[in-house]
Amino acid sequence: MDTADLILLVNCRAPFYPPSRRPARAKIVVIDDVPQRPHMAYQVHHADRHLEGGVAATLRELARRARDEGVASDDRVAPRREAQRARHASDAAALEDAEARAAEADGIDPIRVAVALRELLAAADPIVVDETITHSRFVKRHLPRSTPDSYFYVQGGLGQGIAVAMGVKLAAPDRPVVLTVGDGSFMYNPIVQSLDASRAYGIPLLIVIFNNREYLSMKMNHLRFYPEGAAVETGEFLGVDLAGQPELARFAEPFGMHAETVGHAGELVPALDRAMKSVRGGTTAIVNISVSR
Numbered sequence: 001m002d003t004a005d006l007i008l009l010v011n012c013r014a015p016f017y018p019p020s021r022r023p024a025r026a027k028i029v030v031i032d033d034v035p036q037r038p039h040m041a042y043q044v045h046h047a048d049r050h051l052e053g054g055v056a057a058t059l060r061e062l063a064r065r066a067r068d069e070g071v072a073s074d075d076r077v078a079p080r081r082e083a084q085r086a087r088h089a090s091d092a093a094a095l096e097d098a099e100a101r102a103a104e105a106d107g108i109d110p111i112r113v114a115v116a117l118r119e120l121l122a123a124a125d126p127i128v129v130d131e132t133i134t135h136s137r138f139v140k141r142h143l144p145r146s147t148p149d150s151y152f153y154v155q156g157g158l159g160q161g162i163a164v165a166m167g168v169k170l171a172a173p174d175r176p177v178v179l180t181v182g183d184g185s186f187m188y189n190p191i192v193q194s195l196d197a198s199r200a201y202g203i204p205l206l207i208v209i210f211n212n213r214e215y216l217s218m219k220m221n222h223l224r225f226y227p228e229g230a231a232v233e234t235g236e237f238l239g240v241d242l243a244g245q246p247e248l249a250r251f252a253e254p255f256g257m258h259a260e261t262v263g264h265a266g267e268l269v270p271a272l273d274r275a276m277k278s279v280r281g282g283t284t285a286i287v288n289i290s291v292s293r
Helices: 055-068 074-104 110-120 136-142 161-171 183-188 191-200 216-226 231-232 248-255 267-280
Strands: 006-010 027-032 048-053 127-131 151-153 177-182 206-211 258-262 286-288
Touching: 006 048, 006 151, 027 055, 055 286, 074 110, 074 136, 110 136, 110 177, 110 206, 110 267, 127 136, 127 161, 127 231, 161 177, 161 191, 161 267, 177 191, 183 216, 206 248, 206 267, 216 231, 248 286, 267 286
Parallel strands: 006 027, 027 048, 127 151, 127 177, 177 206, 206 286, 258 286
Antiparallel strands: none
């Protein structure tokens, strides 16, 4: 951001975190139907200009002006396009390499779970609701969604994932909805109430738990903010270990829902396939997968 001359914020609610993180020199232009969201109590764009109106029409007009004024001429655009193509090819190769290594790794690599979901749901146009924390980057990169309203990251604190996923399912009843969630995040949810609502109102979900048996994000915060603290010195990270957790998939059983626990890589794809068949039949399924740390 600090090397950019111009930044276009297109239909963007909160571009900078923390809000004080303004780019060093760029002019910032906001393009939006409603640049200042009336329902947001605090919103910082650092905007130099607001282009208020239809987003698609504004972008089309900007593209036309760029062509008319020669800004988009081939001699100026082609080098950047080629650089982006090379960057994309490098990124794609890195993804393939990561997936190949995950397939050969001991245990069940989180990337392998994301790939299995991607392949299982390739023809289904699913919606992914993500409440993983340490695994969210794997979900985003290896279970990509390219159509509008196909990926939602649960914002604002843990414990909302199942409810958000049910809301998404109510809005898109004809599409499968997958909740990816960590074991710690899952236990923050009101599990009993949520599953009861899923059954009572006929809202089937595929709930996939990336279970690493610890609050890893909490441990990472210990390491990030207190690198020489007591936890690092003693090796005792309080509130992190979840090794004694109950069998999470069994929360589905009192509600007559499909439950699977996966501990070995060979079980992964068949378990997800069975769970998805249950969801297609109208019944929520929970697949609790023991992933490598």
